[in-house]
Amino acid sequence: MTTSPTDAAAAAARALLASESVGVLSTISVHRAGTPYGSITPYALGADGAPLLLLSGLAAHTHNLRADPRAGLFVGDRSAAADPQAGARVSLMGRAALLRAEAEPDARARYLDRWPRAAQYLALKDFAFWRLEIEEARLIAGFGEIRWLTL
């Protein structure tokens, strides 16, 4: 069995997403119309690999997503923190949507498995699950090794 470079890169991107649990979410600011806005965002992964986010209805990024669902999620290998440009990282682009009610029990279990402390937020009424539908992913595996992927 042979694996194409693209398949191998997609597998590496999925492995990185699975091994990390925090990214920087990029949204389009309502507060300063049209300007990208970055915020740190814990995530878990759905069965299909899509990131699941637990967002406060009061947070700036949530206001932004309500107005424009287009979003990016940047995830870097934190074990390479001493030289972040040397580590692998993946940059996802897609659209975020409130999770459908029937998908919530599974999301809750997956999220708590990665973020046990999130139980306190789940008890609050203003937190809700969002799902990032990945439209495109860019894997950067060290300097110069870059490719666009569909995950």
Added chain:
Amino acid sequence: MTTSPTDAAAAAARALLASESVGVLSTISVHRAGTPYGSITPYALGADGAPLLLLSGLAAHTHNLRADPRAGLFVGDRSAAADPQAGARVSLMGRAALLRAEAEPDARARYLDRWPRAAQYLALKDFAFWRLEIEEARLIAGFGEIRWLTL
């Protein structure tokens, strides 16, 4: 002498920017029109506190900035890596522009002071300095303590 909470927050934001040297740059993707795109980006600070970025002309974020200069720079306290949501972080929004030629010697000195290894990139013709003009900053100093600032 008294310090207002806003002044104290602006000072904390500036101190965080000065103590870190890597952020996640959010730009608006050309590749997938209008979608925010995050990428890891080392930075130095100019005399006025504006982030100075050394970008490759071949990089996706540079293509994006040429088409739309609006950008965000997210900087988190990496010493809080075990619990990134507990650490202070600052999210800048503004516009990026190629640095004017007369400002380059100072930028070069400041950048090399923070990133000595960048000497190898400076020797390459396709790297150039950009400056992020900060229009707004958001400081998050732990959960719930959030404010908008002008730096």
